[in-house]
Amino acid sequence: MSTPVTAPATADPDGAEPRTFRRTTLDLGDAVLRPWGRADAEPGALLDSLVAAAADPLIALWNPLPARDHAAALTWLAAREDSWDQGTAAPFAVLDATGGTLLGCVNLRWTDRADGLAMIGYWAPPAGRGRGVIARATRAVTAWGFRTADARRIEIAHAVGNEASCRLALNCGYLAEGTLRASYRFGDGTYHDEHLHARLATDPEPAPVPVPASSPSPSPR
Template sequence: MTRALSTPPTIAAGTLAGTRQPVLTAAGGLLLRPWESADALAFLSAYQDEEIRRWHTRRPSTEAQVLEWFDTYRQNWAREKGGSWAITRDAGEVLGRIALGGLDFDDGIAGAGYWVLPAARGEGVATRALTALTVWALHEIGFYRLKLDHSTRNAASCRVAAKSGYLLEGTMRSAAVHDDGRHDMHLHARVRA
């Protein structure tokens, strides 16, 4: 059953599905590109890092599982559910991951998430990648609002959000489960204005 809207959708269905997932450029020689099979070991190694494990309870344990995730990412793009990109330096070395999910074309809202490998931390990689993805999503695709959340204990993610123009809107109490229990989550958002 199709939902009847009193207003047209912010983004027309088929806007993403009818295209290949793009490669996006970011400042400092960064490229955001779709994941490739050759990235599986780098992706898997990220989830061995203590900091990434602290904030991500859903994590792959084998290279085969990573490849399944990559396949799901491709399907999500085709179904207009989301997109996941490898953050790379000049299309080579994988530095991290950035993603859009929870795509709501009717209201023009999506959620963003990211992580950066230990060797690339402190270089502004996440901030530059999030800024590039945000500009593309808001101004090229036409989303109106992008949001992200992170544990109130994750100060690094809070700094990335703020530096990328995502205003802190509030705290969602006990909104996520991590390995050490429930966490309050900061909610940040950036709107097209």
Template sequence: MTRALSTPPAVPSGVISRSPQPVLRAALGLVLRPWEPADAPAFLAAYQDEEIRRWHTRRPRCEADVQDWFAGYHRDWEREKGGHWAIARTDGDVLGRIALRGWDFDDGVAGVGYWVLPAARGAGVATCAVTALSAWALDEIGFHRLQLDHSTRNQASCRVALKAGYLLEGTKRSAAVHDDGRHDMHLHARIRQM
């Protein structure tokens, strides 16, 4: 037996899955586009980078794993559970990854995650991608709150969050496991302006 909500959902069910996953434009001539099978080598290579490995303990081992992840990303979109995009140049070169996960349509809340390749670091790529995805999620789709967290030791990710308008709300103690043990995590959030 399902219980009826006393308030309508912040984001109506079906509003996202009715349409194909969009390509989003970002500053610096970047695009956020759905992952394509041909992106598998670049995706796999990213997880060989020491900085990406430091902050992401779930890693693909081979291109077949990557293709399985891509298939899961497609299912997430269809089931309205999340969206996963390649951060790319208009010529198609992959510079990073960004995701909007854990969609809660009732409360209008979702989480943001990202990484960028070494060649794209320090150039504003992550900030532009987070800003573009946030504008789409908040202004076009109607999410009310987007949140992201990162290890308190990841100063670069903290700078990206702040530059993209995500206020630091606090520290979640011992909230995530990394290769070197448990880390405290900063929690940031951006709220839709009413």
């Protein structure tokens, strides 16, 4: 969803910016969540994987990624680093802990920073689908946002037709709250209805996501 323009949060008396996302690495055991940034622009497998992800049909439909070539990918990475610098968003690359393969992306961003309202989104190329890793990454980033950045409410919005994203949101404890009609234009150029999910900082932690013994067929986002 698009981010509304909001007034900046007021600084604390000691000069620290409240509700700021600060760079960190989250370890899931079999996967590592690491901040995206310009360092990922070095020629190599990760940059190539980012370009390949942008060309994936499911990502192109539900999560259009402006990284069609290396130049566009570099611009995207620079914007991700800038958002970390400003504390306005926390875009994480989800990487396999052993080989460093790109498994996906989870991004937490403020939609109303002063009010503690944020939104989380995620996508996965084929290598990251059917493993439960994006669900576990989404849970980890959610808990981190509540714990370290004083988020009050975090939302997920996905196209009604994106059933896999709906399952993931529910699996991560994001309750369904309703349907937003013709609320967002996706990669097919059409405005789709979206399901809105949300978690509050006061909601109980959902049950753990089981790690599948084998990978089922890919699912969107």
